[in-house]
Amino acid sequence: MQVLEKIIPIFVFLLIGYFFKVKKFISEKTLEELKKFIINITLPALLFNAFLEMEIRTEYWIIVVTIFSVNLIMLLLGKAVSPYFGVSDPYFPLLFTGFEVGMLGIPLFGAIYGLEKVRYIALMDLGQELYVWFVLMAILYYLNQRTTNYTWLIKKFFSSPIIIAIILGLIINIASLKIIISQNFFLRGLLETLTLLSEVTIPLILIIIGYEIKLSWGDFRLPLKIIALRTVCLLLLAIFINNFLFNPFLQLDLIFHIALYSLIILPPPFIIPLFISKENTQPYILNTLSLGTVITIILFTLLSLYYQTFL
Template identity: 25%
Template sequence: MKAAAAILPVVFMLGLGCFARKMKILSEEQNGGIKKLIFTLLLPILVFNATFTMNIDPKYIKITGFMFILQCVTLLAGYGAFRLIKTDYSHVSPYLMTTIEGGNAFYPLYIGLVGAGFSSYFVLLDVPGIFIVFLVFPMIIARKTSESAGFASMMRNVYTNPVICGLIAGILLNVTGVSAAFARTGVYEAYCALADAATAPIAPLILFTLGYSFSLGRDNLAPMLITLAVRLVLMGCGIAVAFMLFPWILEDAQLRIAVILFMMSPPAFATPIILEKLYKKGSDGQYCSTYISLHMLVTVIAFALIAVFTA
């Protein structure tokens, strides 16, 4: 029953999103408006609150560093793999080996398994991918397209990202002791109630938009399956290495679930847009987007299996 309690709300919200698209209850623009609300307002509040209230333990910071190194390594491994494995999309496939969609894919499923009280684990795992998508990718693409890297412009894109602003503000207030002092005041309980009210709708709204946007066709299925297989092998190795380097993860059930589900999640949803300058043909963008949809199926299956075996 515990597994069903975790799985059914996820399936319901995904199905509700699909139903809304099929019945044309919402337009693409309206669904986009929901996404904008999530990423420009609600998710930054979540990230700020998680970093503002979390107990920053050095051993957990090691996991953040590990995730950054892992995602750099999987990108390099992707370059190597797709020099050997030739498909029509080998020029974009390496970028689908790295980054992980934390906010859209991992977070709502993870919260469905363990509850919102462990949001800080989401932040610890997700931070490296944010910087890879908005800083490392643009630098690589600028180099490959012989454009000026525009460091100042890229940094402006990074630090005007609402999620990153929330992250930085939360960390600064935490490490300077402001959050600890604030926790001792009489208004802290009211603040927690406000934060809970602002972040509670995030998971169901994200699942709804995912269901609305989900699409998977048979076109180019073979190269997608190859790409998926390579990524799953790389991320599977990443899980094994994480458990070997940090064996204490195995003792923390919520963190163990977070690491497994996070690495089974798809690439960042912003990837198809970020890679546009590398596209050689019109179908490249559709390939990247559809691959993410295919990988999302794997993520939901992983979520269901975790729910069953941890029930």
């Protein structure tokens, strides 16, 4: 029953977002400005706190490499199955890889398990971030510009507020600078400010998701096939990783297993359509992301209900 109490707010915020859209309570321009506020301010604040409070273990880098490798495997799978789906679109394989952690995974995970547990899915996101910035975005940039500019990618990577927040959180944590923060009232005040900012992230993101969920009427067979094959393959990989890496080798707590399953049921990154010109954007791409979001919320609810007896 405790999990149900935490699931209800998720659907309430989604409905609020949908209500805002139907009643035109806020404009799409306002929504875009809210996204900028989240991506540049509140989400970095949340991730900074997550990595600041995280217990740092050297073996965690195995998790980072593992998630990065999972993405590469799924990218190759997407390329391999493309002919069987009868799709020649070069963007098709990209829908099998990557996860929308920032704007979906973190708010769902944080809403159910609490902000203090966000660091577990954030750790999974490290390998995902490296993949998105240096593989996925490189492919998208090449398909759009017919060239790959790694100088631009590296510059964008290190200037991203989210990446800066993660790096700063890790540096302060590893260098044990939290002691200095705790002894200075001004630094404590800044940390409290970041904590307050991070607390509004989850409600705002869920409202935005509720506002933006829309399906372009058409043939849903291809998006459903993509989501089904993607989810099944990722689930098999997650079971293998949990049973042969996380459990016997790394001896990780159950929350790491839950974080991994929460990661693999997420839809592909929402940035994919942003790098595709309007004339090349196929309806199945947008439908896969929108339908994947709805299915993720359903699967996440079921996953939370299943694991409530073990926590």
